[in-house]
Amino acid sequence: MENQPSPSLWSIDDRHRTRPTPTPPTQPLLPVDVVEDKKGVCGSETKTKAFDICTPKQSGGPVVLKPGLFAKNKERRKELKQSSKEIVELRPGMVHLKGYISRTDQVKIVKKCRELGLGDGGFYQPGYEDGTNLHLKMMCLGKNWDPQTSRYVDQRPSDGSVPPKIPHEFVTLVHSALKDSQTVTKLSNSKDLSLFSPDICIVNFYSQNGRLGLHQDKDESEPSIAAGLPVVSFSIGNSAEFLYGDERDVDKAEKVVLESGDVLIFGGKARKVFHGVSAIKPEAPISLIEETNLRKPGRLNLTFRQY
Numbered sequence: 001m002e003n004q005p006s007p008s009l010w011s012i013d014d015r016h017r018t019r020p021t022p023t024p025p026t027q028p029l030l031p032v033d034v035v036e037d038k039k040g041v042c043g044s045e046t047k048t049k050a051f052d053i054c055t056p057k058q059s060g061g062p063v064v065l066k067p068g069l070f071a072k073n074k075e076r077r078k079e080l081k082q083s084s085k086e087i088v089e090l091r092p093g094m095v096h097l098k099g100y101i102s103r104t105d106q107v108k109i110v111k112k113c114r115e116l117g118l119g120d121g122g123f124y125q126p127g128y129e130d131g132t133n134l135h136l137k138m139m140c141l142g143k144n145w146d147p148q149t150s151r152y153v154d155q156r157p158s159d160g161s162v163p164p165k166i167p168h169e170f171v172t173l174v175h176s177a178l179k180d181s182q183t184v185t186k187l188s189n190s191k192d193l194s195l196f197s198p199d200i201c202i203v204n205f206y207s208q209n210g211r212l213g214l215h216q217d218k219d220e221s222e223p224s225i226a227a228g229l230p231v232v233s234f235s236i237g238n239s240a241e242f243l244y245g246d247e248r249d250v251d252k253a254e255k256v257v258l259e260s261g262d263v264l265i266f267g268g269k270a271r272k273v274f275h276g277v278s279a280i281k282p283e284a285p286i287s288l289i290e291e292t293n294l295r296k297p298g299r300l301n302l303t304f305r306q307y
């Protein structure tokens with residue numbers, strides 16, 4: 001499966017033949033990186049600061065010396081070498097598509113997530129019932145996952161916001177990744193990676209100390225889990241150490257590094273695999289950061305599921 005053409009996110013009809021249609025003009029981003037959301041629950045006024053996953057462009061301020069041209073070109077050559085495509089079956093039902101999302105599409109995903117993340121239902125700091133916070137920022141699309149109750153609801157309880165819809169371009173890319181991953185699982189069981197219609201996407205943003213403990217994704221509906229409908233995960237930005245295993249035990253877990261542009265899929269027999277993120281690594285593609293101003297270090301992860 002080496003060197004497959006990468007699907008383009010904005011070419012809808014036939015990703016292998018059609019040139020990507022020009023990016024639709026993005027809505028103007030909100031003017032400031034902090035948005036005050038005055039919609040409260042039950043009429044009370046709460047102020048939620050939307051988290052900006054990108055660093056707003058500075059006007060004035062201290063001059064930052066950029067790396068020289070030679071150093072930059074060297075970085076880019078390294079990036080090109082590293083972005084080799086490969087599909088690896090990690091275990092039955094669990095597939096790692098390395099370098100699957102093109103750099104252009106990664107840029108589009110970051111920009112779209114930033115735009116949505118600054119609006120109603122955008123990035124916030126999730127916390128558990130006992131008052132502890134998750135070590136990441138979160139935004140839900142389609143339906144809201146509530147960490148306090150581990151349930152999906154239509155509105156975010158903390159501010160009453162309604163989650164934005166999943167952009168259809170994201171769904172197109174999920175379907176392409178599933179179809180391509182089925183080719184490697186033909187010999188084992190391609191039903192593990194059956195096509196589905198994602199109606200939920202949880203978008204996580206990890207900074208330097210971001211992490212996520214070992215857990216199972218099991219809050220989707222019973223029929224969805226029973227059918228083994230897969231979870232499809234996109235990684236963008238800094239690389240991450242991703243753990244997975246049969247039990248909630250870090251010492252027994254296996255480890256894989258997820259890099260920018262990687263897609264990970266787990267369904268069928270692997271649908272209830274324990275998984276988590278143990279660390280964010282320093283590596284990030286320089287061209288992506290330059291084009292998007294994604295915070296450094298910063299890792300965006302999108303997991304698509306069907307309720």
Ligand SMILES: O=C(O)CCC(=O)C(=O)O
Binds near residue numbers: 202212242275276301
């Ligand atoms: O960030 C990741 O790679 C995993 C995210 C995850 O497991 C989740 O959101 O349930």
Ligand SMILES: [Fe+2]
Binds near residue numbers: 215
């Ligand atoms: Fe998960």
